[in-house]
Amino acid sequence: MARHHKKRSERKARAEKPVERKPASSYAAIDYNNANFEAYYKAQGILSEAEWDTFMTSLKSQLPTTFRFTGSRSYAKHLAENSQRKFFPSLQNIEVDGVKIAPPTQIPWYPEGLAYQYDASRTAIRKSPALKRFHQFLTSESEIGNISRQEAVSMIPPLLLDVQPHHHVLDMCAAPGSKTAQLIEAVDATDVEGQLPDGLVVANDADGKRAYMLVHQTKRLQTPCLLITNHAAQMFPSLHDPATGQQLKFDRILADVPCSGDGTMRKNPLIWRSWTPNEGSALHFLQLRILMRAIALTKVGGKLVYSTCSMNPIENEAVVAAALKRCGGAVRLVDASKMLPELLRRPGVKTWTVPSYKAKEATFYSQFSEVPNEDKARITPSYFPPTDIDALNIERCLRIYPHLQNTGGFFVALLEKVAEPVFAEGANQYGELPEDQQVRRQKGPKGPHNPRNRRDKDPVVDTMPEDEGDAEMEEATSDDVAAAAKVVDQAAEETTTQKRKAEEDVDSDEAAPRKQIKLDSPDADAAESSATATPAEPATKTDATDGPEMHKNRKHYEEPFVFLSSADGEYQTIKDVYGFPDSFPASQLVVRSEAAAHRAIYLCSSAVKQMLLAKGAYRLKVVNTGVRLFSRIHDQSALATCTHRFNDDGLALIAPMLTKRVIQLDRATVTALLLEDRPLIATLPSEKVTNELKALAVGGAVAKFQDEKDPALTIWIPLWRAPVSVGLLVNKKERVSMMHRLDIPLPVEEAKEAPAKAEGEVEEVETKVVA
Numbered sequence: 132m133a134r135h136h137k138k139r140s141e142r143k144a145r146a147e148k149p150v151e152r153k154p155a156s157s158y159a160a161i162d163y164n165n166a167n168f169e170a171y172y173k174a175q176g177i178l179s180e181a182e183w184d185t186f187m188t189s190l191k192s193q194l195p196t197t198f199r200f201t202g203s204r205s206y207a208k209h210l211a212e213n214s215q216r217k218f219f220p221s222l223q224n225i226e227v228d229g230v231k232i233a234p235p236t237q238i239p240w241y242p243e244g245l246a247y248q249y250d251a252s253r254t255a256i257r258k259s260p261a262l263k264r265f266h267q268f269l270t271s272e273s274e275i276g277n278i279s280r281q282e283a284v285s286m287i288p289p290l291l292l293d294v295q296p297h298h299h300v301l302d303m304c305a306a307p308g309s310k311t312a313q314l315i316e317a318v319d320a321t322d323v324e325g326q327l328p329d330g331l332v333v334a335n336d337a338d339g340k341r342a343y344m345l346v347h348q349t350k351r352l353q354t355p356c357l358l359i360t361n362h363a364a365q366m367f368p369s370l371h372d373p374a375t376g377q378q379l380k381f382d383r384i385l386a387d388v389p390c391s392g393d394g395t396m397r398k399n400p401l402i403w404r405s406w407t408p409n410e411g412s413a414l415h416f417l418q419l420r421i422l423m424r425a426i427a428l429t430k431v432g433g434k435l436v437y438s439t440c441s442m443n444p445i446e447n448e449a450v451v452a453a454a455l456k457r458c459g460g461a462v463r464l465v466d467a468s469k470m471l472p473e474l475l476r477r478p479g480v481k482t483w484t485v486p487s488y489k490a491k492e493a494t495f496y497s498q499f500s501e502v503p504n505e506d507k508a509r510i511t512p513s514y515f516p517p518t519d520i521d522a523l524n525i526e527r528c529l530r531i532y533p534h535l536q537n538t539g540g541f542f543v544a545l546l547e548k549v550a551e552p553v554f555a556e557g558a559n560q561y562g563e564l565p566e567d568q569q570v571r572r573q574k575g576p577k578g579p580h581n582p583r584n585r586r587d588k589d590p591v592v593d594t595m596p597e598d599e600g601d602a603e604m605e606e607a608t609s610d611d612v613a614a615a616a617k618v619v620d621q622a623a624e625e626t627t628t629q630k631r632k633a634e635e636d637v638d639s640d641e642a643a644p645r646k647q648i649k650l651d652s653p654d655a656d657a658a659e660s661s662a663t664a665t666p667a668e669p670a671t672k673t674d675a676t677d678g679p680e681m682h683k684n685r686k687h688y689e690e691p692f693v694f695l696s697s698a699d700g701e702y703q704t705i706k707d708v709y710g711f712p713d714s715f716p717a718s719q720l721v722v723r724s725e726a727a728a729h730r731a732i733y734l735c736s737s738a739v740k741q742m743l744l745a746k747g748a749y750r751l752k753v754v755n756t757g758v759r760l761f762s763r764i765h766d767q768s769a770l771a772t773c774t775h776r777f778n779d780d781g782l783a784l785i786a787p788m789l790t791k792r793v794i795q796l797d798r799a800t801v802t803a804l805l806l807e808d809r810p811l812i813a814t815l816p817s818e819k820v821t822n823e824l825k826a827l828a829v830g831g832a833v834a835k836f837q838d839e840k841d842p843a844l845t846i847w848i849p850l851w852r853a854p855v856s857v858g859l860l861v862n863k864k865e866r867v868s869m870m871h872r873l874d875i876p877l878p879v880e881e882a883k884e885a886p887a888k889a890e891g892e893v894e895e896v897e898t899k900v901v902a
């Protein structure tokens with residue numbers, strides 16, 4: 132027993148000990164040479180001889196830190212101005228060990244000057260108090276979602292998609308979610324108090340763990356428009372409107388596909404050691420299937436982006452060209468030359484060669500007829516530039532190279548769907564003819580050149596000199612490369628007959644494209660809906676028809692999502708106690724269990740609701756949706772008032788509609804509540820607030836603070852009115868952020884460096900009942 136205790140205490144001590152970082156020198160210790168890489172890209176002619184050396188030097192240098200201000204437009208601007216005023220003056224003339232550290236500079240092409248770049252090593256941050264303070268500010272604001280630390284190039288795809296608040300958007304390969312966050316911000320951009328956002332962002336990822344990571348990453352954005360799913364993107368299910376039978380398609384789709392990631396070498400330097408041309412080649416087939424599925428799910432007139440963080444034409448132009456060819460004019464590349472004009476880019480390439488899979492042999496094929504039989508199992512005609520490539524406007528693709536603007540490498544293609552594609556006779560749902568299909572398991576060569584063999588044995592470890600806190604916000608890291616390797620397996624598996632059959636079953640209504648087009652025709656809609664239509668009005672719990680479609684698949688994930696009836700007893704109490712208007716869309720409230728007592732109540736947008744109640748929704752593997760509005764109260768003394776209190780997550784959305792239990796705070800009182808955990812009601816600086824609180828029954832309430840000098844600065848905070856004291860129901864990070872915003876000096880202990888949190892570790896909201 133004693134031994135057991137000792138072990139436990141040792142474990143505890145170990146857990147409390149700060150995680151030791153790899154020394155900064157580990158970045159320098161990497162060998163930044165890979166003869167295969169240089170030979171391959173020189174052979175592809177992606178850059179002129181004249182700029183080759185500059186390109187290579189840049190690729191071997193450390194990537195600067197980049198971040199952007201997030202949230203609704205006025206809020207983001209407010210925070211950006213506040214930070215510039217507070218921090219930037221102290222960052223102007225910093226010198227560490229004789230090296231000048233430049234202050235943060237705006238990323239020139241990012242709209243409204245809301246994105247920045249700065250280049251300070253970890254040593255510099257450690258040694259300079261001003262840099263350290265700024266870095267702490269970045270970390271804490273990132274954790275609560277006011278700032279996103281994101282690679283500059285990763286910000287490009289959502290910007291090109293031009294997402295509007297009414298759009299329905301699908302992010303097919305979304306984890307860890309940096310681009311999803313931008314898409315949510317664009318959809319949830321309604322900056323009008325009391326107006327609920329109505330759009331949809333479906334964030335999907337094939338990797339279950341990474342899909343759950345999306346929940347954590349997006350929680351800070353507090354949106355009712357998000358639905359997180361877990362599907363292989365190439366098999367994302369088709370859903371139909373139960374009333375009309377029409378397929379639900381998306382206005383915008385992002386296919387930021389798994390890739391070899393060689394554009395991220397500055398951030399993930401171990402790729403220098405592992406890179407082979409096979410990695411990109413092995414992913415082409417899957418990438419093309421994902422893009423073809425994206426096209427199928429886009430509305431006519433809608434747009435989609437195909438992007439990778441790779442520079443390899445086989446993962447990029449070859450995929451786009453093959454998709455364009457299969458769609459025969461129904462999809463076109465958009466001329467993005469006038470978009471983000473200050474972004475330096477190079478056009479898509481029109482020629483490339485395809486490497487043999489044979490290890491150690493630098494054999495390149497320039498056309499499919501040269502491919503020997505043993506490589507035909509893995510190399511299909513789509514790997515090669517089509518003979519009529521000039522007709523495809525491939526130059527409209529954007530290639531971003533590290534040396535152009537001190538970024539990572541990236542590839543983006545903006546596409547528009549102008550009609551439903553009609554595939555060639557005999558093609559499958561991806562537009563593949565038999566010769567386009569890989570014919571057997573991709574075993575690849577023996578040895579470490581093959582990512583299938585290397586996976587897990589040689590995991591790419593992120594040794595970048597970044598904070599642990601940063602790692603979770605960074606996209607496409609080593610995990611992505613590992614995930615990509617995993618996907619090679621998946622791509623290989625898909626070639627088996629059984630898997631192919633499964634794919635066709637998933638979308639039996641789209642097994643043949645001609646059939647799909649028929650289904651989309653008005654006649655087919657009528658036939659389909661008359662046969663299978665279910666009531667358009669959402670199922671509600673008390674109606675006892677709570678979304679049969681969305682429950683068939685419930686074994687997959689969370690507890691079932693059940694839409695509340697407006698007659699629900701608990702909702703009626705909440706409505707009366709807090710004074711909700713009759714116009715409040717109670718039918719968009721959802722709970723996660725069929726029990727009569729709701730632990731938490733969430734709000735989702737009408738578009739999310741439409742997806743969840745669509746015909747075929749039982750196929751959706753839903754990981755998460757909605758924003759939490761109310762949490763159940765456990766304090767007996769408060770239960771007489773109401774069963775639920777407000778949650779901070781979704782409060783700002785609905786607070787402007789409330790007519791009861793809202794307390795307007797002045798600056799002195801909000802300061803007192805932020806500085807002191809639970810002051811006595813009788814000791815608050817404002818007599819008016821004291822009297823209003825005394826008049827309230829014990830329980831949840833809402834505090835509103837509007838700055839007289841700056842009316843754009845309105846803060847809503849959930850409040851707990853206890854018998855004699857009062858407290859804010861927010862966690863420490865949010866409290867500190869509010870103090871930053873309101874220019875309230877932090878108490879000494881708050882200002883001390885907080886240890887970076889491990890991934891997934893979220894601070895619990897303080898819900899202690901106060902005496």
Ligand SMILES: C[S@@+](CC[C@H](N)C(=O)[O-])C[C@H]1O[C@@H](n2cnc3c(N)ncnc32)[C@H](O)[C@@H]1O
Pocket residue numbers: 285303304305306307308309310311335336337338341362363364365387388389390417606607611614615618
């Ligand atoms: C390049 S990362 C995406 C980065 C992400 N868009 C972002 O901005 O944070 C590729 C992602 O694709 C996922 N993935 C791999 N194969 C997939 C597939 N067949 N379908 C959907 N997602 C897949 C991986 O788990 C990985 O999270």
